[in-house]
Amino acid sequence: MEFKFKQANSIDYKSVTPEYLFNERRRFLKLGVGGIVGVLSVDSLLADIARELKYKSMSKDEMLKLNGEVLHLTSEELATSYNNFYEFGYSKSDPKKKGDSLKVSPWEISIEGEIKNPMKIELENLISKVNLVERVYRFRCVEAWSMVVPWIGFELRELIKMVEPTKKAKYIQFTTLYDPEQFPMQGGFFGLNIGRNASFLDFPYKECLRLDEAMHPLTLLAVGMYKKRLLPQNGAPIRLVVPWKYGYKMIKSINKIEFLEEQPISTWEAENPKEYGFYGNVDPEVSHPRWSQSSERVIGQRGRIPTxxxxxxAKDVEHLYAGLDRTKLY
Incomplete structure (x- = not known):
């Protein structure tokens, strides 16, 4: 039975996502057998879909209507050059400058824990088993800046159903690849290879969701953006996208996914629990201890807008937090 999720009050998906993807979002990408799957890339998969369905690309100035506000899609240049990815450095420009060190193919993901079907699977093989969709989502950083990004990926719940969690599974933890040769900062300050976890963060980076959050149809594992494969600075080759949470929850370059019975502690929560909680939900009424979250700076635009x-x-996901203290969901 197909799940018909509610349209978010903030985004008219049909107006901001190509119509063929809106209407065909549940379409399976069955590629046949043999070596074809191993050869085809995300780019060629998308090209095949575009030809079959007479795809018409979005124009760069296409706009989103958001609660009466009008927002432009963030330019690809800005979205791929203004990034937080501390494995490459502290500056917003470091991920783009240093991202060439990351080798994204082949890429294996280990899926383990409280599941019936643990596996290690090559990313291209996984892509062949799921439905690729394009989704335009708002992206909000805890630093109070935001973007609007067109992602390409698949609903995380597809993978969850594939591995069949046991009744004990209540949480999912995601882990970024640990390899100081590819991620300079994992070796210590200034990229000096002086031992594991020598920098200010305890690498490898880890993030987590409740199982019901992960099962929501808006939660994506993204493999592309702007109709292209993800670049290293944006979390290549696969990252998490949860549009109602702050960006630090959207872990990049995932190579391990674990299903757990007990709530784990994520990287930023461990680093500074007074400032970064387990949930990381965007809430304008709950300030960061060092700044307000009531407004945000839209990258590429002047001024600020209300958060x-x-x-x-909210109309899609606030039921997940009914009865919980909002001040503790930060």
Whole structure:
């Protein structure tokens, strides 16, 4: 039975996502057998879909209507050059400058824990088993800046159903690849290879979701953006996208996924629990201890706009937090 999720009040998906993807979002990408799957890339998969369905690309100035506000899609240049990815450095420009060190193919993902079907799977093989969709989502950083990004990926719940969690599974933890040769900062300050976890963060980076959050149809594992494969600075080759949470929850370059019974501690929560909680939900009424979250700076635009509760996706996801203290969901 197909799940028909509610349209978010913040985004008219049909107006901002190509119509063929809106109407065909549940379409399976069955590629046949043999070596074809291993050869085809995300780019060629998308090209095949585009030809079959007479795809018409979005124009760069296409706009989103968001609660009466009008937002432009963030330019690809800005979205791929203004990034937080501390494995490459502290500056917003470091990920783009240093990202060439990351080798994204082949890429294996280990899926383990409280599941019936643990596996290690090559990313291209995984892509062949899921439905690739394009979704335009607002992206909100805890630093109070935001973007609007067109992602390409698949609903995380597809993978969850594939591995069949046991009744004990209540949480999912994601882990970034640990390799100081590819991620300079994992070796210590200034990229000096002086031992594991010598920098200010305890690498490898880890993030987590409740199972019901992960099962929501808005939660994606992204493999592309702007109709292209993800670049290293944006979390290549596969990253998490949860549009109602702050960006630090959207872990990049995932190579391990674990299903757990007990709530784990994520990287930023461990580093500074007074400032970064388990949930990381966008909430304009709950300030960061060092700054307000009531407004945000849209990258590529002047001035600031009001921050929306749950980043504008409240009608879709606020039921997940019914009865919980909002001040503790930060």
């Amino acid at each position: 929306l509760y749950l980043n504008g996706y």
